[in-house]
Amino acid sequence: MAYGQFAHIYDQLMQDVPYDKWVSFVQTVKQRYMGEDSNPFSVVDVGCGTGELAVRFAQQGWEVSGVDLSESMLAIAHEKASASGHSIPLFEQNMAELEGFNGVDCITIFCDSLNYLETEEDVKRTFQSAFNQLKKGGLLLFDVHSLYKMSQVFMNNTFTSVEEEVSYIWNSFPGDFPNSVEHELSFFVKEEESDRYLRFDELHFQRTFDVETYKNWLKEVGFAVKSITGDYSTEHLADHTERVFFVAQK
Template identity: 50%
Template sequence: MSASYGHFAYVYDRLMSDVPYEQWVHYFKQQMFKANVESPYVLDLACGTGEVAVRLAKEGLDVVGVDLSDDMLMVAKEKAEAENVSLSLFQQNMVELDLGTQFDCVVIFCDSLNYLQSADEVKQTFQKVYEHLKPGGMLLFDVHSIYKMTTIFGDNTFSYIDEDVSYIWNCFAAEEYVVEHELTFFAYDEEIDAYQRFDELHKQQTFAVETYIKWLKEAGFRDMRITADFEATGPVHDSERIFFSVYK
């Protein structure tokens, strides 16, 4: 994964315009309703450009966003200002999370957990999140399924062509349940009246649902609810995105 995302942060929203962020917000609100939690204090880990965090802040919630990328956080800050909402933002690695406070809910949405580089990093993140939750607090996160990593990504190529930005996205299956995403972008720069090329290499990995459950239990979490693809039902063999709702 690129440590800073560089130029990618500034075309990210354009490329992700069809991503259903509202569905993540709806999922969050559903889980808060089930837990009978009103006005939770929320930590959005790997908040990226703030699409979810800003939406939650617009709901009147107190939201803190954390991301590894300065560039992503800058875009998130600009969005929060444009929407006239308060959003506290910090640059940290979720594996080394240290905010000195506890939250009612921590979210790690949009398959962000899949960017961690090892099993140990996932386990360390679960432990750090546990420490940052109030007693009875909730962790919500989603990950790519094994099916999506091996069948949909696999060794496939995707492309997107538009007037201002285009990309070629090559996926390479590496070790088991690991995919490397090689992205080449061509973005129009008005200042020089020309297209600029830049490249990104992102690596994602996932694990079996049973493995995530084991690590969550080891971190101290309980009362786990596992669903798939924004539905209320459990995952099946061709589910693409697995959702976890767990309590401290």
């Protein structure tokens, strides 16, 4: 799935996303499983999008690289990294086919990027790909939508936003696979120095699996599953958790 025109308004739509909570999660996990003195700390941010998390990771003093499938997203990430004064290598790669990061300390796949994979095999290949690139003791950190969120929050629901610069209508329908949704989005973007709005449409697919399935796939690859928690916490997983966080160690 390529984000196309969506890349150019992505940051406007994601202004309220709590990126700092992901950073805090990585900081806590890093200290817990690798120790306070684990510097330099190398991170590959997979599904880095426009670089919001990658830049924040670099601001922690970590050695950061970014990976994404969208050339448009990576172009914006490059501009953002340059403006922040950080040198962040960026690579257009499929997360199931990572290469060139041999022996990295940590790989992150955040903001439900893993849910864009359509098949079980793609998820398994991604876990194997990450395992191959990590050093012994390295960490794979990722989050996914919970079954609750897919069935109770997304499924057959409509979301709308009306703002001066960008408005949207977002419909979610059942996908062809179990626990999958198709997000049908129509955006209305105000032209500069004009009262006209341009419309464009995107169709996004997401799929998730139950916690035990993810856990078993990680173990099959060779990971030790260190924790499974909910909604940015490192302490608990509740029935109504919407975002499930996994910590796996090679």
